[in-house]
Amino acid sequence: MSVRRVFFWTHLVAGVCAGLVILLMSVTGVALTYERQLLTWADSGYRSDAAPGAVRVPLETIVARLQRSMPGLQPSTVIVRSRPDAPVTVGLGARTLYVDAYSGRVVGEASRTGIRAAMSRLREWHRWLGASGEDRVTARAITGWSNLVFLGLVCSGMYLWLPRRWTWQHVRSVATFRGGLRGKARDFNWHNVIGIWSAVPLFLVVLTALPISFPWANEAVYRIVGEEPPPPPRPQAATSRPEQPRAVGVAGLDRAFERAAVQVKDWRSITTRLPASAGGYVLTIDRGDGGQPHLRDTVTISTSGRVVGFESFAGQTLGRRLRLLSRFTHTGEVIGPIGQAVAGVVSAGGAVLVWTGLALAYRRFFKRRAVEDSAPYFVNSPHSSISEP
Numbered sequence: 001m002s003v004r005r006v007f008f009w010t011h012l013v014a015g016v017c018a019g020l021v022i023l024l025m026s027v028t029g030v031a032l033t034y035e036r037q038l039l040t041w042a043d044s045g046y047r048s049d050a051a052p053g054a055v056r057v058p059l060e061t062i063v064a065r066l067q068r069s070m071p072g073l074q075p076s077t078v079i080v081r082s083r084p085d086a087p088v089t090v091g092l093g094a095r096t097l098y099v100d101a102y103s104g105r106v107v108g109e110a111s112r113t114g115i116r117a118a119m120s121r122l123r124e125w126h127r128w129l130g131a132s133g134e135d136r137v138t139a140r141a142i143t144g145w146s147n148l149v150f151l152g153l154v155c156s157g158m159y160l161w162l163p164r165r166w167t168w169q170h171v172r173s174v175a176t177f178r179g180g181l182r183g184k185a186r187d188f189n190w191h192n193v194i195g196i197w198s199a200v201p202l203f204l205v206v207l208t209a210l211p212i213s214f215p216w217a218n219e220a221v222y223r224i225v226g227e228e229p230p231p232p233p234r235p236q237a238a239t240s241r242p243e244q245p246r247a248v249g250v251a252g253l254d255r256a257f258e259r260a261a262v263q264v265k266d267w268r269s270i271t272t273r274l275p276a277s278a279g280g281y282v283l284t285i286d287r288g289d290g291g292q293p294h295l296r297d298t299v300t301i302s303t304s305g306r307v308v309g310f311e312s313f314a315g316q317t318l319g320r321r322l323r324l325l326s327r328f329t330h331t332g333e334v335i336g337p338i339g340q341a342v343a344g345v346v347s348a349g350g351a352v353l354v355w356t357g358l359a360l361a362y363r364r365f366f367k368r369r370a371v372e373d374s375a376p377y378f379v380n381s382p383h384s385s386i387s388e389p
Contacts, residue, residue: 004160011156012364014149015357021129021146022153023358026351028126029205033344035119036290036333042115046098046108050084057104059257060250062088063274065104066097067247074274075248080257081269144213150350151206154199157353161195184363187356194356198349201342206350208330211323221326222319229319248275252303256281259301263310280308291333291340293324 015022063075070092077091080101087098087107096110110116124130131139163170174192181189210217215232222229253272260270260283269290272283280302288295293313300309313321328334332343 007156007159011153011160012357012361014156015153015354016361018146018149018153019354019358021142022150023351023354024129025126025143025147025150026347026354028122029347030344030351031122032119032126033332033340033347034337035123037337038115039110039119043098043108043110046087047085048087048101048107049103051102054102056101058254059088060253062099062104063090063248063250063253066090066092066099066106075250077271077273078253079269079271082267140213144210147206147209147213151203151210153353154203154206157195158199158203161192161199184360187359187363191353191356191360194349194352198346198353202346202350204329205332205343205346208326211326212330218323221323225318225322227317227319250274252276252301252305253281255305256283256301256303259305259307260285260299263299263307264297276303280306289333289336291328291331292336293328293334294321 059078059080063078066073066075073092073095075090075092077089079089079091080086081089086101088101090097090099097106098108098110099105100107112120121130124132127143128136128139129143161174163174173189175196177193178189211221212218219229253274253276256272256276257270261267264285264287266287267285268288269286270283271286272281280300282298282300285297285299286295287297296313298311299307302308313324316324325334330343332339332341
């Protein structure tokens with residue numbers, strides 16, 4: 001058996017076995033392309049009343065008021081954005097509140113319905129096939145291994161999609177869309193053209209999903225550059241009775257944000273978790289749009305307002321930088337909205353590749369002897385051997 005036949009049959013069998021799961025992940029991936037922007041847009045109506053000369057309410061006061069008015073919830077995060085009319089975002093467990101920065105009044109809450117609910121459901125299907133609870137462990141394994149199979153399909157496709165002879169006639173028939181085709185000829189043409197033009201970005205999108213799916217792939221990112229991977233997070237110990245929420249101390253919170261703001265002049269948002277750690281508040285300063293880790297810095301500021309530590313993206317280890325970049329390369333966010341568009345387009349291309357591949361496989365196994373309208377094309381085409389090895 002020739003090398004090409006081995007690649008072909010491996011490609012075909014793998015695609016048939018994992019095709020439906022890959023199709024589902026590709027379609028939901030397209031729908032999730034601009035998830036972050038859609039969620040921001042959904043809550044864009046919540047704004048602060050930035051009147052001329054208005055003075056911002058101290059963050060410590062805002063958090064203290066929320067704790068008094070909602071004693072059953074503990075503040076966990078505070079986000080301040082650079083836009084004058086942007087509200088202060090305060091996370092309280094599963095709830096997210098938007099507070100007017102100048103009056104301290106709650107102007108809205110992130111809704112769990114509409115766009116946010118739709119995006120949440122799509123993520124569940126994309127990651128766990130819609131499963132919940134303990135079933136997600138099995139579903140995560142299925143999507144993870146299907147993604148690994150998809151990577152193999154892309155790699156083997158790079159070999160199968162290319163023409164055997166590099167003449168203009170041969171290249172044109174597999175690299176350009178041809179009108180007037182039907183049935184098997186159309187599917188074959190689409191499969192090759194989309195595969196060739198989306199191969200490289202699709203390879204990156206699929207490859208960077210592996211560290212999200214598998215612990216060994218996550219560790220490999222560090223080991224390939226000679227670093228020891230960080231230890232996995234410790235599971236939380238089960239308690240017989242839930243702890244009663246306690247007031248969170250916020251002393252020095254305003255000083256911490258003021259000092260963080262002068263560390264990076266062109267910041268767009270500053271985020272910190274509550275309560276402060278033993279070393280002080282750890283604040284993330286973002287100069288990008290939320291999906292660009294290379295535009296983030298981290299500063300640790302004590303409750304007295306002293307800068308304890310500062311870490312830029314460039315100051316992190318190579319393994320850590322690669323891991324962060326891979327996470328946002330998967331969604332294309334690492335290079336902004338254009339990158340997201342590319343990731344969305346190649347995800348759509350992946351869905352078409354699966355669909356046309358399954359259609360070609362179906363015809364091969366169940367309609368091999370059927371007479372098709374496109375038969376003359378395959379009889380006369382110099383590339384018939386690519387799909388019919």
